[in-house]
Ligand SMILES: Cc1cc2nc3c(=O)[nH]c(=O)nc-3n(C[C@H](O)[C@H](O)[C@H](O)COP(=O)(O)OP(=O)(O)OC[C@H]3O[C@@H](n4cnc5c(N)ncnc54)[C@H](O)[C@@H]3O)c2cc1C
């Protein structure tokens with residue numbers, strides 16, 4: 001049962017989604033090989049080599065992989081796919097982009113966003129925005145699986161160091177090319193990695209008012225998120241969105257402020273350990289999932305909370 | 310330029326879906342069905358490209374049971390020129406859907422194929438990328454902006470870290486994110502006109518490839534319930550609970 005995990009990184013640092021994907025792989029088998037494809041990313045390969053459970057690191061260091069274009073990453077994975085029975089990637093925008101290509105080229109039906117491994121071919125995954133959980137069994141010989149990071153505790157560095165093997169680049173087919181990127185820069189923890197997340201919704205009324213959340217976030221070491229309505233209204237950038245079609249988070253503490261609690265938002269945060277809701281409407285559905293609900297005007301509650309922290 | 314828009318009939322996004330009592334599947338009896346919201350966005354983009362003169366024809370296609378004609382009629386009312394139903398007796402998986410769509414692409418030779426990034430029933434997020442791979446086309450997923458110029462397109466993508474712009478050579482596959490556009494509503498005259506537009510039906514089984522599903526659905530259950538919470542009366546009480554009961558802040 002040879003398993004291939006595709007690492008997510010930015011050429012300098014490994015992303016936590018990789019640690020979670022390796023954790024899921026360990027529930028399937030023990031021969032875990034991790035592909036690190038990128039440019040000048042040997043640091044990342046070394047970091048992966050130190051992780052618990054990793055057998056071998058395959059390093060494809062080439063300009064073709066600098067920006068992780070789906071066509072080229074898929075082509076690389078296909079070039080080594082014969083050796084593996086399982087191919088796993090994180091269910092992030094990185095993994096979702098290329099993994100279905102791999103799946104189609106191998107004529108296998110991918111299983112998306114697993115949240116539990118029940119056996120070598122049987123997995124759980126949420127469907128309908130997490131309203132239901134499906135148990136599915138794959139009949140394919142090659143199993144192509146994307147992993148929901150929040151469902152698996154990421155592996156840490158261990159005592160053993162795995163071998164790092166260079167593998168050949170298969171180049172780019174040039175059908176798509178990178179133009180530019182506008183990445184969010186923030187001193188706060190990343191949304192999907194933070195222990196505490198404080199999110200604002202339409203009730204925040206404006207982007208300026210998000211400073212009320214920022215200040216609390218800084219005191220708590222929290223990340224700031226948002227509902228779709230807040231992103232659509234232009235209060236905050238798209239990478240803040242939590243939900244069915246945004247980011248999935250499961251921090252120790254999630255504070256929802258001025259968010260009604262639509263099913264699509266709950267899909268992204270209802271596995272948080274402790275949920276706090278601050279909303280002026282006592283009938284808002286968010287209170288049904290909240291451990292602590294405060295019925296209040298956020299413009300009064302937030303400054304008070306801030307001053308008392 | 311010809312644009313193909315694959316759409317899917319799904320449970321309306323306002324419906325809270327529950328398992329059947331024997332947990333064999335989800336209960337879809339008497340629930341409202343709609344066009345998948347991301348497919349509406351895809352269709353809207355295609356229609357706008359046509360209205361701007363960049364495209365000449367918009368074709369809506371779906372792989373589904375006979376009842377999916379309803380969603381194709383909606384697509385026609387929203388501005389598609391014609392529609393194709395690839396009819397199947399059963400609901401099939403993304404790989405089979407992608408193969409059927411590849412067949413349609415071979416026949417129609419579209420320059421651009423716009424799909425939703427995800428269907429809100431299975432939340433798979435696979436079909437567009439699979440179709441791109443089968444056709445050997447470039448892809449741009451999670452699009453929030455599309456600019457066509459000549460035989461390529463610049464597409465801005467919503468990624469976890471922010472925004473990324475890539476250039477894809479046409480023909481290409483684009484999948485839509487939420488903020489690409491705001492879809493219009495169908496007007497009554499357009500709904501009437503849509504009844505007369507062309508809707509062709511092809512049989513999936515006749516396409517000549519293996520259409521069997523590769524996964525078995527063993528059961529469907531509700532997610533674990535959260536324990537009931539409490540209402541706190543004040544910010545002080547909230548802070549006390551978070552510090553001393555939940556112990557999540559210090
Ligand atoms: C295909 C699809 C995908 C979607 N994906 C997502 C997703 O990933 N994430 C997501 O979040 N949504 C998503 N949505 C949208 C979702 O359905 C809701 O529309 C959205 O979550 C609502 O955001 P909101 O709660 O901020 O706004 P609203 O529903 O408008 O709620 C605002 C809340 O603020 C409260 N409020 C107002 N003023 C104050 C005040 N002064 N003090 C305290 N409370 C106040 C109100 O009582 C209300 O409850 C999706 C929808 C579709 C169709």
Ligand SMILES: Nc1ncnc2c1ncn2[C@@H]1O[C@H](COP(=O)(O)O)[C@@H](O)[C@H]1O
Pocket residue numbers: 314315316317318345347348351370371372373403406423424425426427428429431432433434435436437
């Ligand atoms: N049965 C179908 N017929 C046509 N297009 C589909 C079908 N299923 C999915 N699609 C397209 O693929 C997108 C992504 O769906 P999915 O991969 O199932 O999440 C949808 O938004 C549609 O554009």
